[in-house]
């Protein structure tokens with residue numbers, strides 16, 4: 001099935017579903033580290049039956065952190081790609097230019113969203129260094145979990 005959309009329709013839809021990063025994370029919207037972050041079908045931690053439930057949840061959350069980095073990397077790639085693409089098409093269809101720039105703005109927002117989630121994760125996961133400062137290294141988080149676990 002193939003559908004055709006116009007840039008005007010795409011822009012109109014994007015404007016109708018506008019959202020803000022602060023609507024999703026920050027303030028009273030905190031990550032709940034008592035719960036898994038990924039669905040089991042994605043995290044597949046139940047298969048790790050040598051871990052207890054808490055350890056499986058920790059692995060689930062570590063995997064979610066990996067997804068944050070992966071998707072953040074993709075978003076960081078998309079933004080300059082879209083900007084390069086739209087630059088050569090600034091004259092012509094105004095809706096196309098606005099739709100592409102709106103897309104770029106959304107990608108910049110996604111980058112900020114993933115960074116905010118990563119910051120919340122790293123502050124709340126319990127990967128503090130001995131100085132009490134939170135670490136920003138996923139590898140260090142994994143080492144901390146590894147040292148605390150029985151496996």
Ligand SMILES: [Fe+2]
Pocket residue numbers: 075106107110
């Ligand atoms: Fe995106």
